[in-house]
Amino acid sequence: MNVLKSAGCALLMAFSASGALAQETVTPPSPVMSASSQVGGSLYVTYVAAWIDVVTRAIPGLTISQEPGGSSQNIILVSTGETDFGITASSQAYLGYNGLGWAEEQYRNFVGLHPAFPTYMTIITLADSGIETVEDLAGKDLAVGVPGGGSDVISRELTGYLGIEPARFVNASWEDTGGLLRDGLADAILYIAGHPAGFMQELEVNRELRFLQMSDDQISGFLDAFPYYAPVSLAADTYQGLSTDLQTVGQMNFMIGSSDLPDDFVVAILDAVYANTDRLAQGHPNFAETRLENVRGIPTPIHPAAVAYYESRGVQMRIAPPPPQ
Template sequence: MKIHTQILAAAFSLSLAAAPAYAEEEIKLTKPVMSAASQVGGSLYVTYVAAWIQAVTEKFPGLSITQEPGGSSQNVVLVSTGETDFGITASSQAYLGYYGKEWAKGVEYKNIAGLHPAFPTYMTIVTLADSKIKTFEDLAGAELAVGVPGGGSDVIAREISAHFDVVPARFINASWEDTGGLLRDGLADAVLYIAGHPAGFLQEQEVSNDLRFISLSEEQIESFLGAHPYYAPVELKAGTYKVLDDKFSTIGQMNFMIGSPDLPDDFVTALLDGVYSRVDLLERAHPNFSETRVENVRGIPVPLHPAAKRYYEERGIEVREAPAPAN
């Protein structure tokens, strides 16, 4: 999918004590066409990046941004190698890729910089209400659908399986557009999905099927987070799905936008101003996108672009990095 938007804008100058002011001269673009990697169809990444492109290009005259397919870990590679200018990723894949761990297989993809938070994700394990799977431990020997290879759901499914030694018979990789059908038709016993909610494919399922959400105990959540510091405890709101009468405690992470550390400082500052000034546009695309808030930058576990770091610090926002993994 390719998106081209051109809207005239003025350059951005930062003021600590007041709202941002605009200079009359234009910010010079390094190139007129840029690209942003998202994911395949059916993902909130595609929806977010489409709205994000509109918000960003409203700030710059003559700029077009194309949306390209990818995935959480793939986008780290694409940005680090210069194949795309921007990408959306999740805290786990970015952290592991930056330090060359697990999926990165020793290759450190350090030519990336955090720009801003996008939206948090919530891990859910879902099956049909009449399934024999009632606890997390029941996933041992099951057919578990986990989305596209290398995506956020695929990664955390394998991490959590290994951590608790609860091993499915098979991890099924498929698009989210196909996953609902796999669950409905009995070709998958359960689905592990970490992303924004409500998810369209789950909403479609609950129209004709009763669902069951598999929970983790507080002790299990604490144990997993102790070994994986790039995740966080989160709560899915009651009513997100018909079966959820109360809040649902689970594990989550932050999705965020990355770019090259070499992007010009004034361009990054203006980009951030453009995004944060159009959160209303993002929220119209999906309610979870309202979480594109400056304070959520704490969920980004890799170094920020220098201009982004200044942007948040000048607004009194704490900037943190997750500790490097032990060797």
């Protein structure tokens, strides 16, 4: 490991002293490469398209094609060499790396490169509901979206971990969920996805909302129990009722690549991405979350050159613990 770190630091001195120099002199491992995203209409497609534009502008002579895929499928595609890059989510990556859940085997020939954009778990209630803490959800009706969706799943994981028993989990479409809270048919809503959410913004037009905050110990303990989630922070003023940053859990979507990508090439990609986050954000406001510090949301091994890149900038990384035996 010390050899890798020393090599990585040497590379940073050679290639990152000037981001422009790194991008001009690096030679891609192949002039034509590929990156898998998803099938039409998703943020994955939009992000990878913007990412390809940024990277190929910065590295002369490189062409990257965008291929269809999916969060778990991209793990397979990159690990088997069918594509060079992909985008995935922290939960799918953790499960794939460890051969759990959807993965019928361990997929190990992929590495994290950099964060893309997170999803955030929020728990909201009406400000006059009398519910002030997460513990107050005991005996309450908790709306969690469609059956089997991400919010439904994490709501049961979270309340089980905390030992909280809601009176019932209320399943409904997100179009209807805001009305359930407004009309007193649900006491609170747990929602994990991108923000701002339209149904929450609509609620705030006429009602004041309260955002429930988990404690630091609750967050860290939950992440230990369910390491495929990630620590994330939802910015203050995302909603009218959110006056300070909300520390919570979520999933980090992130870019992955083949384990054998050359070190100098990886550094050039990182230089290009972090120098052009404003260009990425033109595709969607959430893409502005491609920030150095969000690398802590990647739960699987990161390319050695990227590790050195982040360490040299004082950025903390978090490799999730292996699953219990």
